[in-house]
Amino acid sequence: MTQGNILLVDDEERFLQTTCKLLKKKGYSVSTADCGTDALDKLSRTQIEVVVLDVKMPGMDGLQVLKIIKQEYPLVEVIMLTGHATVESALEGLESGASDYIMKPADLNELTAKIDDALEKYQLIKEKIALAQAKHLQEL
Numbered sequence: 640m641t642q643g644n645i646l647l648v649d650d651e652e653r654f655l656q657t658t659c660k661l662l663k664k665k666g667y668s669v670s671t672a673d674c675g676t677d678a679l680d681k682l683s684r685t686q687i688e689v690v691v692l693d694v695k696m697p698g699m700d701g702l703q704v705l706k707i708i709k710q711e712y713p714l715v716e717v718i719m720l721t722g723h724a725t726v727e728s729a730l731e732g733l734e735s736g737a738s739d740y741i742m743k744p745a746d747l748n749e750l751t752a753k754i755d756d757a758l759e760k761y762q763l764i765k766e767k768i769a770l771a772q773a774k775h776l777q778e779l
Contacts (some may be wrong), residue, residue, distance in 0.1 A: 643688035643758040648678040648718065650696040654743070658691075661747055667754065668669070675699030676705075682735045689751035689757045691750070692737075694721035694728055702731055705730055709736035714764055720745060 645667050651656045662669045664718050670685060672678035674696055681687070690708060694701035705717055719732040722743035732740060738760060739753045 644686055645754060646672060646678060646690045648672045648679055648689045649693040650674060665751055678704055679707060679731045687715055688761045689716045689754055691720055694719055705732060705735050705737055713736035714761060716761050718753050718757055759774060
């Protein structure tokens with residue numbers, strides 16, 4: 640498992656707390672948010688590599704939050720989470736930059752596998768950026 644900071648966003652308090660506790664037991668560093676605005680606030684104050692984001696939330700839904708995340712924090716990997724998946728919302732989420740999609744109730748092993756994949760992708764992109772920056776500095 641690649642270490643990283645995970646933000647779990649869901650309006651269902653019981654799911655949020657239970658999943659957070661289980662992910663922490665697996666060794667992840669996990670923060671939680673119960674709505675889109677809280678998630679965006681935490682992203683502005685904390686280094687987050689992967690967001691696990693519920694699609695259906697009151698107020699700002701997950702697809703709206705996803706679009707803002709990808710605009711303001713393009714390197715952050717987002718896994719969409721829903722109990723109400725439709726082909727349309729899955730396609731819209733993936734087209735808007737989500738790295739993956741998972742259905743509720745989420746199997747913990749499937750969720751951790753997707754988180755690990757997203758963390759690896761994040762680290763790979765960060766390494767490529769660092770190499771490109773180093774190469775650019777050498778050329779100066």
